[in-house]
Structures are given as structure tokens and as C-alpha cells.
Amino acid sequence: MMLAILIICSQITIPLPGVPLTLQTFAIGMIATMLPLRDCLLIIFTYLLIGSVGLPVFANFAGGLPILLSPLGGYLIGFLIYGLITSGILGLTSRSSLTICLANFLGAASQLIIGGLWLIPANHLTLSQAMTIGVIPFIIPGILKLFLVVIVAQRLLKARLLAR
Incomplete structure (x- = not known):
């Protein structure tokens, strides 16, 4: 079900x-x-x-290995790091609002920076250009998605506890 939500x-x-x-990063945050x-x-x-073999699961119904090798590839590969950091931290701590927020912040920031850095060779940019184009515009939307993850996750976790 979570894979379908991500798609x-x-x-x-x-x-x-x-x-x-x-909303990919929102879905990654929820999964993690x-x-x-x-x-x-x-x-x-x-x-x-499944995206790299050509199924149209990436943004705008794109798919194929060329997408992973494109400027978008760093953001997509960064999803693994986001999941590793966030789920890893939450597996070792409680799932309080604060730890969910901090774990997702660290995961999302890492994913965004990886995506921005990937733009340097992919688009022949300087570090400053890559951060200006590939990181800064996504900070505020990322923070909004982070708070949405915290709100939705807390409600789902509470509902799961009540169902037991």
C-alpha cells in the first residue's frame, strides 16, 4: 500500500x-x-x-534509467538516504512529535542536499548555482511537508494504538 501511495x-x-x-518527499517521510x-x-x-526499468512511476509519469541519470536522479537516489536516516533514527527512539520532526528534518535535508549536489555534474553547475537552483527553492515546501508528515503520522500512530 505504501508503494502505491508513493507512486x-x-x-x-x-x-x-x-x-x-x-509530494514524493511527503510519501517518503510517511514511509520512513x-x-x-x-x-x-x-x-x-x-x-x-520499477521506475528505472521503465514503468512510469516517477514524477509526470516518467520512467526509465535515463531519469535516474538525469538531474532528477540525485533527488530520487536521495530517497534511500532519507529513508535510511529517518527510519533508522525512529527505530532507535520513540515516535514522539519531536523525534518524528527531527528525524524527518535530517532525512529530508540529506535528500535535498544530495539532489542539489547531483546537479553539479548533471548540469555543469557550480556549488552555489546548484544550491540556488536545487535546494533553496525547496526548503519552505519541504518544511511544510515535514509538518504535514508529523501531523498525519501522529494521527495514524494514535489510531493504530487505539485499534489494538
Whole structure:
């Protein structure tokens, strides 16, 4: 189900020059927050694998290995790091609002920086240009998605506890 949510969230896109703004990172945050590390990484790896073989699961119904080698590739590969950091931290701590927020902040920031750095060779940019184009415009939307992850995850975790 989480893989399907990731694929659907990938299609909710606000087109921007270079790298589109999607709800993929929201879905990655939810996956990393709600699932154990192994399951989290398995879902993200499966998403990247089925996208790389050509299934149109990436933003704007794109797919294929060329997408992973494009300027978008760093952001996509960064999803694994986001999941590793966030789910890893939450597997070792409680899932309080604060730890969910901090773990997702560290994961999302790492993913965004990896994506920005990938733009340097992919688009022949300087570090400053890559950060200006590939990181800074996504900070505020990323913070908003982070708070959305915390709110939704807390409600789902509470509902799961009540259902037991």
C-alpha cells in the first residue's frame, strides 16, 4: 500500500524549471516514519527499480534509467538516504512529535542536499548555482511537508494504538 501511495504522490506535481515540486518527499517521510527500516528501504528500492526499468512511476509519469541519470536522479537516489536516516533514527527512539520532526528534518535535508549536489555534474553547475537552483527553492515546501508528515503520522500512530 505504501508503494502505491508513493507512486500516486509522485504524480501530484507543481512544475518548476529543472526539478518539479511533488509530494514524493511527503510519501517518503510517511514511509520512513511508519515502517521499520528494512520495509522502508525495500519500498523505496522497489520504487526506484520499477521506475528505472521503465514503468512510469516517477514524477509526470516518467520512467526509465535515463531519469535516474538525469538531474532528477540525485533527488530520487536521495530517497534511500532519507529513508535510511529517518527510519533508522525512529527505530532507535520513540515516535514522539519531536523525534518524528527531527528525524524527518535530517532525512529530508540529506535528500535535498544530495539532489542539489547531483546537479553539479548533471548540469555543469557550480556549488552555489546548484544550491540556488536545487535546494533553496525547496526548503519552505519541504518544511511544510515535514509538518504535514508529523501531523498525519501522529494521527495514524494514535489510531493504530487505539485499534489494538
